[in-house]
Amino acid sequence: MKCEATSLNEMFGCNVFNDAVMRERLPKATYKALKKTIDGGVPLDPAVAEVVANAMKDWAIEKGATHFTHWFQPMTGVTAEKHDAFISPTADGKVIMEFSGKELIKGEPDASSFPSGGLRATFEARGYTAWDCTSPAFLKEDPAGVTLCIPTAFCSYTGEALDKKTPLLRSMEAISKQALRVLKLFGNTTATRVITTVGPEQEYFLVDRELYNKRKDLVFTGRTLFGAKPPKGQELEDHYFGVLKERISSFMKELNNELWKLGVSAKTQHNEVAPAQHELAPIFSTTNIATDHNQLTMEMMKKVAARHGLTCLLHEKPFAGINGSGKHNNWSMSTNDGQNLLDPGNTPHENAQFLVFLCGVIEAIDEYAELLRMSAANAGNDHRLGANEAPPAIISIFLGEQLTDILEQLEAAGTASSSKQGGELKIGVNTLPALPKDTTDRNRTSPFAFTGNKFEFRMVPSSASISGPNVVLNTIVAETLSRIADRLEKAIDFNAEVEALCKEVVVNHKKIIFNGNGYSDEWVAEAEKRGLPNISSTVEAVKHLISEKSIAVFEKHCVLSKAELYSRFEINLEAYIKQINIEALTMIEMSKRQIVPAAIKFANELAASINAVKLTGIDADVSVQAEILKDVSGTLASFKKNIEKLEKATAEAAEMHGDTYKQACAYRDEVFTAMSELRADGDKLETMIDAELWPMPTYADLLFNV
Incomplete structure (x- = not known):
């Protein structure tokens, strides 16, 4: 069943296979052997893992878990997980709930779609997750159910670290x-x-x-x-x-x-x-x-x-x-x-x-x-x-x-x-210590x-x-x-x-x-x-x-290793390139499909207002409207040129191949600079266009409406 604790003492760690749970559920010899691995770095005996896996499975199922996952941290910077059910078919067409020491110790997610920085070719798909017993397993609860999460390291078929955890442990x-x-x-x-x-x-x-x-x-x-x-x-x-x-x-x-x-x-x-x-x-x-x-x-x-x-x-x-x-x-x-x-x-x-x-x-x-x-x-x-x-x-x-x-x-x-000492701070009020x-x-x-x-x-x-x-x-x-x-x-x-x-x-x-x-x-x-x-x-x-x-x-x-460092060099640069590219493309889309139409609509309404006043035949001063229209039209023209400049810089940077560092420099020096220039005009237009016509929530909306 899910954790339904009534006090903080009961709640804290109720979804964790922690030391208290292990001491309660594992045989004394198994518990001591596992603690030697956790505290002293002694190699883990597969026989110990088998006993731990069974106890961990029973504990998780009692709390409503149907699946387990090796929870790992690839070079994307976020976590990853592949869920497997505890079920194992029997000869009579039914299932039993099983979880072996082998499944606890080792997993095999597809490594080809995670960043490797050249350590692995796309067709070289095999990767391994290895149980990190120094970080306790835990349960994730969500509307879909409960999943046993096992913290693991993630490495390639040839042993290189493909994750954030392995170098940290080293x-x-x-x-x-x-x-x-x-x-x-x-x-x-x-x-x-x-x-x-x-x-x-x-x-x-x-x-x-x-x-x-x-x-x-x-x-x-x-x-x-x-x-x-x-x-x-x-x-x-x-x-x-x-x-x-x-x-x-x-x-x-x-x-x-x-x-x-x-x-x-x-x-x-x-x-x-x-x-x-x-x-x-x-x-x-x-x-x-x-x-x-x-x-x-x-x-x-x-x-x-x-x-x-x-x-x-x-x-x-x-x-x-x-x-x-x-x-x-x-x-x-x-x-x-x-x-x-x-x-x-x-x-x-x-x-x-x-x-x-x-x-x-x-x-x-x-x-x-x-x-x-x-x-x-x-x-x-x-x-x-x-x-x-x-x-x-x-x-x-x-x-x-x-x-x-x-x-x-x-x-x-x-x-x-x-050694200089801190002494006492006297605030000057008798009732304050x-x-x-x-x-x-x-x-x-x-x-x-x-x-x-x-x-x-x-x-x-x-x-x-x-x-x-x-x-x-x-x-x-x-x-x-x-x-x-x-x-x-x-x-x-x-x-x-x-x-x-x-x-x-x-x-x-x-x-x-x-x-x-x-x-x-x-x-x-x-x-x-x-x-x-x-x-x-x-x-x-x-x-x-x-x-x-x-x-x-x-x-x-x-x-x-040198190879692992070069892979991270490539991964970090690629992440930077992709982030700036996504930002540039998003700016272009927002500019062309949201800001430009809003600016044109506002300019048209201004122009229509000026013409409407003139058609009345009344000798009215429309200089204010005309000045605003001129400012908006001028800023919009500059905005349009900067859209084209950003499109050109982004396209040229995207076409650069062969040297990731030079490409990253192009995104930093050319694309990001063009983004800054486009933003200056866009932010100016926001201050000029009728609030009713502005196509997105403003800073005031976002920061003060929570």
Whole structure:
């Protein structure tokens, strides 16, 4: 039967085959063997899988499931699933419900229609899904029934990763291996794994579904390609943390319930800066599970929104001129014996282990800044990064006063002797308590900010999987930790070597540390002086995926091979090309079939009005009508020329073959430029044409009617 819990305690995880369910339903020996695989990375025994499969099937059927699916994350950035029924025919013409260990462990979806970036030819169709037992199976409920979903990795017939999960799992193993080497040097003999943890804050917009369906640009591209600025936007700052409207609150309540059933620890919800914009944040979990949960969160947001007559927009910039949406990726490292490696403690200057791991992160971000920037690149994010609303396109690290002061001490003296303390914040009202003050302020303009015991990577696109950024973070930090371990393992005087190492990192990589306003023009100039890269577009960013340095670090830690990296290079460029092409074609259609007819009709009505007045014989002044008609006709003429310009640029770019990078550059430089020019005229026409004649809902309609 479906989950019909009456309390939150009963509801949370009721549709998840989690540890509590496994402990209850599996034989003790099977449970222990499976836990060794989940927690310790021990290879899975097929006999264990057989027992688990039977228990999982019984549990799912009891809850109403008739089908199962291997749930995976191909390079499309969304999830995929192929459903199979539990039924198996019997000799007497009936069926029994079966689910074998083989079916649990391995699936075989057709791989030919998923992006492979040249790894597989179209006729080479075979691909495999492999059970990821570290992420629990779960049940999806919908009007059609209940389906058992088994998180899996997805690879080709020849073993290359065709998905987002496989490289993530590899990167988690890589950073664990190198971090353990460092920990052992500090005397930690109890930790056997280091786990990266993530808490992704998800921003999104909600708009009325009927209005959404009247906008071809939103339906086809996820963003508005036309739209004049409304009289009121976000300038009053009254929406941020404002009172939730009842319709939105009702949506959020149902969303929370659906996510809690799936074991997603949705914790915080609020209005964001832009009108109709909101945010959801979960409690931290392991990077693998957090990635799966974020995919489920985005999927569930769309489903629940539809039930409330709404549409959830996850595009990075659905509306020009107001804040777009991102996904803040809060990342940290923890041991399986309960230690957060990025927790500085009360006296971080004395915490040598913390300082070594901190230095490892600083060196990684500076040395591989281009690669990290690439991990946050897509066509939607090009509208957002550096637009005085999100982090700049320049990678830098915010550390705050306390840690910056410690690093300055290390640079000057080779050692640190003190840590700035936060103290108490006295508000000046007797009835209000004195508040413990944090040791540093927050900096929302920084793309990579230290926030107490974690780093917040604020560049991640709202629509994207968090797998990519975390694959990069895990891999580059694994690399710097491996260098640190190599050095410290050879040290004669360990403490002296730690001090020397930290000082060298500060001297060599302090240029990446910036605690000021990342939105300012002065920072752009300063960053250029420091030699920090300023990568403004996806096309420019993606090429860093296949640099010699990137290939070397990914191959060294067995995260991605050269072939797998080149495939992702092609896939990312193709996705960019296709997105811009769809947007251009949508603009052309909207222009020719909606805006031009509306403008002509308005011009005709104006002309008829002028003629009608003149025919009366009354000596009336029609100069106002004539002036408006002239302005509309002139703008319409320019609009028509820009339609033709966009059609030409799009056709020429589409015909370019053989070099995906050059084609992507053409879409960025020619097609996108032509789109911007066409939009300027279209938005001007919106402000001139009678509102009754304008063929689509306006920004005011979309942003303030939810």
